[in-house]
Amino acid sequence: MERTLSIIKPDAVKKNVVGEIISRFEKNGLRIAAMKKIWMTKEEAKGFYIVHKDRPFYDSLTDFMSEGPIVVMVLEGENAIAKNREIMGATNPANAAPGTIRKDFAENIERNAVHGSDAPETAAFEIGYFFSSLEIL
Numbered sequence: 001m002e003r004t005l006s007i008i009k010p011d012a013v014k015k016n017v018v019g020e021i022i023s024r025f026e027k028n029g030l031r032i033a034a035m036k037k038i039w040m041t042k043e044e045a046k047g048f049y050i051v052h053k054d055r056p057f058y059d060s061l062t063d064f065m066s067e068g069p070i071v072v073m074v075l076e077g078e079n080a081i082a083k084n085r086e087i088m089g090a091t092n093p094a095n096a097a098p099g100t101i102r103k104d105f106a107e108n109i110e111r112n113a114v115h116g117s118d119a120p121e122t123a124a125f126e127i128g129y130f131f132s133s134l135e136i137l
């Protein structure tokens with residue numbers, strides 16, 4: 001059993017496709033262990049994406065991630081990190097495989113509908129950023 005942090009980003013929340021995205025996780029065997037809808041401040045978005053602080057897209061990415069509500073989830077299942085990344089598709093929707101979330105809902109490499117942890121260490125940091133242990137069931 002593994003846990004990963006999933007975010008439905010402001011672009012996808014605005015499009016009203018939260019349910020469609022969540023059902024893809026469930027149909028692929030991932031279980032929602034925690035979930036909430038929040039609206040991050042710019043500072044909170046900067047803290048979440050601190051690993052990207054030196055990238056040229058950091059300012060624009062954190063503006064985007066704080067422009068509206070997001071849905072954050074802890075997904076649980078066998079190989080949850082890799083499975084979630086497979087369901088999401090490539091970061092750039094132009095390279096995402098057919099049937100993936102990003103192919104179907106993302107606008108571009110930045111406004112790419114969903115986020116998922118990329119390794120166990122980042123999953124631990126990202127889950128702890130949004131949820132306390134009492135909120136993960």
Ligand code: CMP
Nearest residue numbers: 052057061091109110111112114115116
């Ligand atoms: P995510 O999986 O949340 O991880 C970092 C995010 O930065 C990524 O999805 C995109 O939203 C964004 N991102 C990554 N690469 C670029 C890029 N070259 N230009 C703009 N945004 C990017």
